[in-house]
Amino acid sequence: MGSYSLQNIVAEVLYNQDGTVDMKGNPAVKKGTGNWRASNECCENLVNYMKTRLGQGNAVAANKVTNWIGTCYITTLIGAFLADAYLGRYWTIASFMTIYILGLAMQAMTSSVKGLVPSSCDNGGVCHPTEPQTAAVFVALYLVALGTGGIKPCVSSFGADQFDESDAREQKSKSSFFNWFYFSINLGALVASSVMVYVQTHVGWGWGFGIPAAVMAVAVATFFLGTPLYRHQRPGGSPLTRIAQVLVAAARKWDVAVPADTSQLHETADGESGIAGSRKLEHTDQFRFLDKSAVETAGDKEAPAASAWRLCTVTQVEELKTVARLLPVWATGIVLQAAFSQMSTMFVLQGNTVDLRMGPKFSIPSASLTIFDTLSIVALVPVYDRLVVPAARSVTGRPRGFTQLQRMGVGLAVSVFAMLAAGALEVVRLHAVGRRGLYGARDVVPISIFWQVPQYLTAGAAEVFALAPDAMRSLCTVLALTTHALGNYLSTVLVTVVTRVTTRHGELGLINFLVYLVIARWYKYKKRADYPDAKGDENPVQ
Structure with a gap:
């Protein structure tokens, strides 16, 4: 018996206790695997691409983009199912990365290879592609959407696999990892909304789509180089x-x-x-x-x-009960995502109609204003991780400071103000359009595009609370991701019916927030049987 206990002690010191294994299926050794070393993740201007290169109107272009974004998220159902049931997260990511790069490469070709690039364009830069050329664009885009479906639900969960929940030090590092993971994603978004939008607007769409393809290829190589370090959770069946x-x-x-x-x-x-x-x-x-x-x-x-x-x-x-409890929370997220989807569509189109000048010789592309959403996130994530969480932890005693539902509630409340700001600007803009006769027929109204900054900054603050990823299994992650899908599809319906942003979005968001408060009070967190005295898991869907 003493020998058996000694073996257990040695095993607990040397190996992870969370069931993770190495590439050969052996228990993962604590030292030398996992943790931060093994934790690795451009179409901001797509609505303008639809307008200029495919010759589509505002509402049609916006709907094409939200339908495509919705498909990027709905395909995560496929990736999550394969990861949890059969392939595991590592091989799912590796497989779908190939499809993703193929889509990006084809997308670059549709903007640079003769015969795939539309040759019939008017003086305003609006092109009129043939049906095969349009088809090639959408085949490329939907290959990217399929590739995204296998990568997106697995990356953050695979990162979670690198930390052992039974180790107090690793558990704390895991909480911090997700905040910084989200921070790094938004650094990439910062480059996409600034450098890449500039390249697409002023250099060309071929370079604008080719560079992301090359960068993704480097990311894939980096992912495979880290293979010896990874810890893996065995697929748990469907x-x-x-x-x-x-x-x-x-x-x-x-x-x-x-x-x-x-x-x-x-x-x-x-x-x-x-x-x-x-x-x-x-x-x-x-x-x-x-x-x-x-x-x-x-x-x-x-x-x-x-x-x-x-x-x-x-x-x-209890696994099914967790999903059942999550569904009402999931439903409130759909309206939130419908609001956020406006940043990549109607906010950009709204920006196209105002004064883009930034000094006498430089104009800022309307799609680049998403940089302020990203800057807000990049600035707030370190503040949240280093100041807010420790302060909240000292009060609540919870490792993550707040429960996930509390974070989401704050995010929903802040998102209401983002949509109200956008709606208020739209009212002012439409009023200026009505007075156009006073200053002559012009393509833009005399309102600086920087009046859009508050709505982007506020949306970024809402995302830090509502959308920052946390530790979840792939299928539970995909439930959160499908709110993005259905939110974008809901946006398509709203744009079709309304065709412009109004303060109605703010009213809808406020109603959604009040419903969420009722649901959050009803929700009960799951508890692990090996920790019966715990307050309850702060993450409702882990």
Whole structure:
């Protein structure tokens, strides 16, 4: 017994206790793997590309962009399913990176190769491509969307795999990692909204799309160079199958009573949960009818091996309960994303109609104003990580300072002011358009584009709270990402109906925020069974 205990102590010191393995499937060694070394992530001007190179009107161009962005996020369902069920995050990222680069390369070719570039353009720079040329553009864009679907739901989760939650020091580093991960993403967005927009506008679309393709190729090489350092979570099987099993088993036992003593519900006997990469979850009282699937009947006890479609574990049931609790929160995020999608479409089109001059000889591209959204995030993330979180941690006692729902609530509230600022500027702009006769027929109204800065800065502040990624499994990550998809599709509907930004967006956001407050009060965090005295996991979807 003493020898066995000594072996356990040695194992805990040398190896991770979270189930992660190395490339050969052996338990990951703490020293030399994971942590920050193994944690690695341009179409800001796309709406103008649609207008000039594809000859589309404002509303059509905006809708094409939001439909494409929506597809980038909806395809994450594919990537998340493959990662969680079969391939694992590493091989999913590696596979879909190839598709992504192919799409970027083809996109660059549609803007530089003779025959793919539209040759019929008017004096205003608006081109009229042939149907094959337009088709080539959209094939390239949707290859990028498919590639994104495999990368986006896995990158942050793969980063989370590099930190052992059972190690107090690594757990704290993990929380900080996500803030800085989000910071680095926005540094890339800063380059995209400034340097790349300038290149696309003043040098050419071929270079504007070719440079991102080359940079992505370098990123892929860097990703593969880090392979020996990575820790990997084994695929845990299809979460969709597990969810279906709980629903079927509960339906089969609809007339079975749930015991008052929930410790009698079925669970694995050993320390493992039965789901690779997941630990046992403590029973919760919500959605009690689902507990029927974990009631062990006389027939289950007599069977040599109970079918998973008749008898499920408590952890499996709690996994479904977590998703069910998340769905109302997820729904409020759709309206939030519909608002944020305006930054890449209607904000840009709004900027095209005002004075772009920045001094006597320089004009700023309207798409470059997203730089202020990014600057807001880049400035606020270090403040949040180094000042706000430690201050909140000292008050709440939570490792991350705030719960994820509290962060999202603040983000939703701030987003209301961003949309109100955009709506107020649009009212002023439309009033100026109505007075155009007083200063002559011109293409722009005499309002500086820098009046758009407040709406971008406020939107960035909202994103720091509402959208900064946290540790989640790939399928739960994709639930958050699908709010982006449905939010962009909702934006398409709004643009089709309204065709311009108005203060109505602010009113919609306020109603959404009030609904969110009700949902947040109702939500209960999941608890791990191995930490029964914990306050509850601060991340509702980990």
